[in-house]
Amino acid sequence: MKITVDFDHCEVHGDCVVAAPEVFDIGDDDDVVQVLDDNPGEELRTKVETAAKMCPVAAIKLGA
Amino acid sequence: MTLTASELGVLSTDTYAQGDPTTFGLPLDHFDYIRDNEPCFMQEFNDPMLIEKAWVVSRNEDIWEVDRNQQRYAADRGYVNMWKVTPIDPTMGGQPAMLTSDGERHRAQRQVMSKGFTPKVVAKLEEKFREYAVTIIDEALDKREFNFVQDIGHAMPMEALGDVLGVPPGDRAKFFSWVDTFAAPFDTRITPSFDYVMEAIGNLMVYSTELAEAKRQNPGDDVMSRIVAAGADAMSEDEIMGNVALLASGAAESTRTAMSHGMHEMMRNPTQMKWLRERQSDIPSSAIQEIVRIASPFTHLVRTATEDHVLQGQEISEGDIVLMLFVAGNFDPRAFDNPREFDLSREKNPHVSFGRGPHQCLGKHVASLEMKVLFEELLQRTKDIQPNGDIEYVRDAYSRGVYNLPVTLTPA
Numbered sequence: 001m002k003i004t005v006d007f008d009h010c011e012v013h014g015d016c017v018v019a020a021p022e023v024f025d026i027g028d029d030d031d032v033v034q035v036l037d038d039n040p041g042e043e044l045r046t047k048v049e050t051a052a053k054m055c056p057v058a059a060i061k062l063g064a
Numbered sequence: 065m066t067l068t069a070s071e072l073g074v075l076s077t078d079t080y081a082q083g084d085p086t087t088f089g090l091p092l093d094h095f096d097y098i099r100d101n102e103p104c105f106m107q108e109f110n111d112p113m114l115i116e117k118a119w120v121v122s123r124n125e126d127i128w129e130v131d132r133n134q135q136r137y138a139a140d141r142g143y144v145n146m147w148k149v150t151p152i153d154p155t156m157g158g159q160p161a162m163l164t165s166d167g168e169r170h171r172a173q174r175q176v177m178s179k180g181f182t183p184k185v186v187a188k189l190e191e192k193f194r195e196y197a198v199t200i201i202d203e204a205l206d207k208r209e210f211n212f213v214q215d216i217g218h219a220m221p222m223e224a225l226g227d228v229l230g231v232p233p234g235d236r237a238k239f240f241s242w243v244d245t246f247a248a249p250f251d252t253r254i255t256p257s258f259d260y261v262m263e264a265i266g267n268l269m270v271y272s273t274e275l276a277e278a279k280r281q282n283p284g285d286d287v288m289s290r291i292v293a294a295g296a297d298a299m300s301e302d303e304i305m306g307n308v309a310l311l312a313s314g315a316a317e318s319t320r321t322a323m324s325h326g327m328h329e330m331m332r333n334p335t336q337m338k339w340l341r342e343r344q345s346d347i348p349s350s351a352i353q354e355i356v357r358i359a360s361p362f363t364h365l366v367r368t369a370t371e372d373h374v375l376q377g378q379e380i381s382e383g384d385i386v387l388m389l390f391v392a393g394n395f396d397p398r399a400f401d402n403p404r405e406f407d408l409s410r411e412k413n414p415h416v417s418f419g420r421g422p423h424q425c426l427g428k429h430v431a432s433l434e435m436k437v438l439f440e441e442l443l444q445r446t447k448d449i450q451p452n453g454d455i456e457y458v459r460d461a462y463s464r465g466v467y468n469l470p471v472t473l474t475p476a
Contacts, residue, residue, distance in 0.1 A: 011171055012178040013424060026182045031175055056424045058132065 002039055002063030003048060007032045009059040016051035016060060023048055069102035074120070074389065075109070075146060077250065080363070081459040086332075088325065088358050089457055089464070092404060095392040098122045104376035107387070113250075113258070114146050118366055118385040119378060122392035124399035124414060126376065130367060130388050131421035137367035137386055139423055140166040145365055145462050146387070151246075151265040151309045154302075159269065161306030163365075163423055170422060173303055176294045177426055180228060180287035186429040189227065193434055196223050197441040205445065205475050209452055212327050212469040216442065217320030220434050225315040228430060229308070230279060230286025235271070240316070242268045247317035251459040253467065265309055272308035273301060287311075311426070317463055318361035319431045322417075323438065324466035326355030329406045331451050331471070336408050344443035351408035351439075352432045357415035358406055360391035361464055365419070390416045391464070448474040 003023065010032040016024040017033070022044055025034045040048060052060040072094045073079045083089030098105065099122045108117040121130055130137045142155035144163060152161035162173045179185070200219050204210060222240045225231070231239050245264035248254040255261055276292050283289040291299050291307075299307065330337040340351055369384045380386065393416045395403040401412065418425035425431070442449070452472040458465030 009171075011174040011422065012182060014178070014182045014429060015424075017183050018429075026184060028179070028182075028185065030179075054420075056132070056419075056421050 001042065001045055001048065003035060004038075004061045004063070005033060005035055006059040006061070009057045011057055013056050015054040015056065019051035019054055020044060020047035024051060069098045069105040069120070070107050072098065074098060074122075074392065075107055075364070075387075075461050077459050077461045080461050080464060081457055083457055085328070085455050087404070088329070088406075089455070090360075090391060090395070092395055095122065095389075095395055096397075098389075099392060099396055099398075104378045104380075106378075109146065113148055115143055115148055115366070115385060118146070118387040119375070119380060120387045120389050121375070122389045122396075123376075124393040124396040124416065127388045127390060127393040127416045128414070128420050130386055131416070131419050131423070134166050134422055136370055136373065138166055138370050139367055140164055140169070141368035141370075141383075143366050143368070143385060145362070147249075147462065151269070151313075152306045154306075159302045159306035159309070160300075161303065161310040162426070163310055164306070165303075166422075172298050173307065174422070174426075176291055176298045177287065177307065180290055181426050181429060183429050186433055189224070189430070190433060190437065192227060193220070193224065193437045194441070196220050197438045200438070201441045201445050204442075204473060209470070209472045212471045213320060213324045213466050216327075216438065217323045217466075220438050221316045221319035221431070224319075224430060224434050225312065228287055228315075228427075229275075229311060230284050230288040231275065232278075235275075239268070239271065239312075242271075243312045243316045246313055248458045248460050248463060248465050251465075251467070254458070268309055268312060269305040272305050275308075276301075276304050314425065315427055315431075317465060319427075319434055321361040321463065321465050322356050322359040322431070323435055324469050325359035325361075325464070326435070326439075327449070327471070328451075328455050328466070328469055329355075329358060331449060333406050336406055337449075340408055340439070341443050344440055347436045347440055348409075349432070350410055350413070352435050353413050353415065354406065354408050354410045355435065356417045356432075357394050357400075357410075357413060359464065360394050360415075360417050362417075363391040363462055363464060364389050365423075388416070390419075445476050446473050447476050450474075 103123050107120045144150040149156050151158045152164050154160045226236045242264040246261045249261040279289045280292045366385050366387045369380045371382050418428045450472050453470035456468040458467045
């Protein structure tokens with residue numbers, strides 16, 4: 001599944017890191033979230049969907 | 065039911081002050097009624113200290129929508145909650161803060177602040193929080209009988225706020241006394257009059273500019289140092305004052321409120337207490353989130369409609385105030401299985417206690433860690449915890465504080 005993040009909206013709330021730490025990370029000096037894997041396997045779909053749903057600014061989008 | 069929604073008093077002080085302890089202190093039947101019959105109704109307040117009127121939104125899904133749609137529901141057009149005056153409302157003489165900003169101004173402030181509250185940064189606080197917890201439980205075990213709110217709920221959130229913000233230990237006593245004053249501005253047992261609240265807020269704002277200057281000279285690893293390092297484009301002097309007031313009012317009262325309601329429910333539900341004791345070495349996130357749900361430490365927040373539109377059949381006009389009744393949304397059977405059940409293993413838990421949009425609680429990861437660590441220490445070092453009198457609630461319809469929760473501990 002393909003992940004895109006609208007970095008212009010990211011405010012580093014961190015909900016995606018809690019939901020899917022395999023895919024998202026925020027380092028100490030990061031201004032926006034880091035996508036560790038923008039094409040993760042299907043086994044992570046539930047976690048990534050949760051991350052997208054939880055994102056308070058709806059910056060995470062999922063493709064096929 | 066013969067009363068209409070606006071006559072039920074779901075935003076009246078008496079409703080919460082005299083809440084039924086067997087229903088979380090909440091008018092759950094009334095919440096069911098408004099969600100089912102008038103999911104968006106006009107509440108008039110008729111009190112000089114309060115806003116004139118607001119559309120009250122009570123279904124979980126609608127609260128998510130209002131909170132997340134900042135184009136339609138603005139935070140920067142005045143008012144924060146049902147109170148007419150709040151220290152962070154620039155339209156009423158206060159200083160701007162994240163919760164009263166939108167768009168680029170919001171993002172500039174939030175990005176600086178958020179960096180001090182990310183899951184990774186918060187994880188580093190655990191060791192220090194555990195030291196606080198050990199001291200708090202040591203003292204509690206010496207006393208055996210006490211008010212849980214004061215003796216267990218109070219210290220941890222205050223010290224945590226001090227650590228995160230970077231308040232030097234020598235300043236903490238006065239800093240905390242100001243914060244305490246505006247935790248419950250309308251309960252005369254806590255705050256004799258609103259003048260004390262304004263004075264405490266004034267002192268806190270002056271102090272925050274002094275603290276900012278001190279951190280410019282001697283930066284540390286804390287949020288105030290990050291703020292001043294980011295410069296005036298990220299946060300102006302006025303915004304620094306506003307955001308310190310916001311942090312202080314968000315951090316202290318709400319966390320002890322959540323812990324106190326959670327403790328009360330565990331004492332009422334021995335099966336749940338037992339379940340948690342079996343997991344006391346590493347309390348799962350589901351337990352913390354369930355405590356936060358049933359506590360609903362802030363009953364609501366408000367936004368202003370930016371355009372005419374229809375919501376649940378009601379015609380909302382631009383400029384109208386829309387009130388998200390979080391506490392009703394947290395018991396909505398459309399969103400939760402058995403919402404009246406206190407279930408620490410609850411998996412599907414879309415509670416709105418922290419909010420769900422851009423203004424979501426900044427300290428949610430910190431507060432969750434504080435609660436986890438404190439309950440772990442408490443459960444590990446006690447054999448039994450029993451009520452030692454009735455729970456009493458703070459007189460307030462915004463903050464769901466607990467005034468007294470008498471408990472007796474039996475050491476492990």
